[in-house]
Amino acid sequence: MRLPVILDIALGLIFIYLILSLLASEIQELIATVMQWRAIHLKQSIEIFLSGNLDEKEKPEVIKLVNNIYANPLIKSINQEAKGFFSTLPRKLTWMTADITRPLRKAMAKSPQDEKTFPDEHSAPSYISADIFATSLIEELKLPKIIHSLTEVRLEKFKNQRLQEVERILTRSLRQIKSTDLSNQISKDIKEDFKNLNFEYTQIVADFKDNKLDIETSITRMKDSLDKYIDNFQANIEDENKIFLETWQRLRAFHKHTFPGVEEAIIIGGLKPNLNEIVQLMNTSNAVYDGIETAIQDKDSETYKTIIELIDSLPPVMKKNIATLAKRAQYRAKSTEEGIKILQREIEDSFDSSMQRAGGVYKRNAKGVAILIGIALAFAANADTFHIINRLSTDTVLREAVVYKAVQTIEKQSNSPNLSNIDTKQILEEINLPIGWTDDNKQEQLGQNPININGVPIVSLSMIAGWIISGFAIAMGAPFWFDLLSKVMNVRNAGGKSPTSARSRDED
Known part of the structure; x- marks a missing residue:
């Protein structure tokens, strides 16, 4: 057998594999769409990412956290759906098919989980970008709310400590006043002013809890209230009285120490929790958590519930x-807000790495499915590799027709890398390929007098082996076979052979 003939046989075989691979790809894509393999695999990959391993991903807290993330408007906006009856009809048919096959998927699944994969939706996104996931996770972790709640607790403690210090200074002064002949009205005025200061501080904390003020404005108002209180104290005292003068000086010194500046007061008071402290709240045996639990007297308060909800x-x-x-983010952050942004980028990087690994797993699983589909298609189409080679090597007309069609296909695809443009239906109609369960094919494969059992012919081992080889070849994918077809065609053309010249030589 001459080399040009061998190349033509190879081209014909590769071209048939290409056509069957395109059909298999369409079948696999249809199954993946109906079964929502990509969306399900993505969600399971996120569950593994959040739980840390495969064994922990079915825990209720993991499922709940992932479902909450998927319920985030950012995630839901990705899952766009068409509107209108005719636009949604194919999607509704897909949903119906998925609902029908759900019991089968549950029976085949390792997990005993009874919930739907997507509890609130028929479908879910098959791809989520790292930035959208990180933003949704941080929102679900309620870190900004936790920061505010933790600041509430510390601001309340800051208020009580400052009022107690002022009260201590005043108590010492009032104790000395009682031993003198000074007017009781002065004592009443001092107590009344302190009561007003207490009320103003309490109102400032309440406004902060209601998100009417930020921490900087709250501290500024506390500073101004103490300023006003000290000014009123000075206005009510007698300048020549040594007791009042000493008390006023102590109050001024206390004010200067407590409020050297707004930012300084916030830092000294530890009012802005850093990112590491917030994360430490998740550990119930941590000193930060113990301090918060001690500071929050009302266990029914919104602050306490928010923190406990995050931990659980x-x-x-x-x-x-x-x-x-x-911890990594805190080293590079100058503020809590900046720390959250850096933390988000860290989550994005970790998510990207995890999804790359998950993508590799999906490809391996898809390859296994492709092999099964390939073998099933090879059997259904009776694509026996050995029979195909035999027909191409003995039937010159068939071989040249297949090669000619292969050349046409490559020329049409030269300007279009999209293999979906190849019309497999038209090719199958134009060429009588050596596949299928026709009588001629079966006779050539099984012989004139095949062995039958109950009217069903017994296939030979060579046919089974041929189907298996074809199945694995089909699973290689259409891009692989098209690329190989182009390379073999280049080798063939380099020898100056064309379907026309080859036909002329065979006729001679």
Whole structure:
């Protein structure tokens, strides 16, 4: 057998594999769409990412956290759906098919989970970008709310400590006043002014809790209130009285020490929690958590509930991972707000790495499915590799027709890398390929007198082997076979052979 003939046989075989691979790709894509493999795999990958391993991903807190993330408007906006009856009809048919096959998927699944994969929706996004996921996770972790709640607790403590210090200074003064002949009205005025100061401080904290003020404005107002109180104290005292003068000086010194500046007061009072402190709240045995639990007297308060809700909602591994990322972010952050932004970028990087690994797993699983589909298609189409080679090597007309069609296909695809443009239906109609369960094919494969059992012919081992080889070849994918077809065609053309010249030589 001459080399040009061998190349033509190879071209014909590769071209048939290409056509069957295109059909298999369409079948696999249809199954993946109906079964929502990509969306399900993405969600399961996120569950593993948040839980830390495969065994922990089915825990209720993990499922709840992932469902909450998927319920975030940012995630839901990705899952766009068409409107209108005719636009939604194909999607509704897909949903119906998915609902019908759900019991089968549950039976085949390892997880005993009874929930729908997407509890509130028929479908879900098959891709989520790292920035959208990180933003949704941080929103679900309620870090800004936790920061505000923790600042509330510290501001309340700051208020009480400052009022207690002022009260201590006044108590000492009033105790000395009682031993003198000074007017009781002065004592009443001092107590009344302190009562007003207490009220103003309490109102400032309440406004902060209601998000009417930020921490900077709250401290500024506390500073101004203490300024006003000290000015009123000075106006009420007698300048020549030594007791009042000493008390006023102590109040001024206390004011200067407590409020050297707004930012300084915030730092000295530890009012702005850093990112590491926030994350430490997740550990109930941590000193930060113990301090918060002691400081919050009302266990029914919104602040306490918010913190407890965060702690209970996170899987243990996720707490450790977030803590590690938060420590990294804290080293580079100058403020809590900047720390959250850096933490978000750290989460994005970790998510990207995890999804790359998950993508590799999906490709391996898809390859396994492709092999099964390939073998099934090879059997359904009776694509026996050995029979195909035999027909191409013995039937010159068939071989040249297949090669000619392969050349046409490559020329049409030269300006279009999209293999979906190849019309497989038209090719199958134009060429009688050596596949299918036709009588001629079966006779050539099984012989004139095949062995039958109950009217069904017994296939040979060579046919089974041929189907398996074809199945694995189909699973290689259409891009692989098209690329190989182009390379073999270049080798063939380099020898100056064309379908026309080859036909002329065979006729001679």
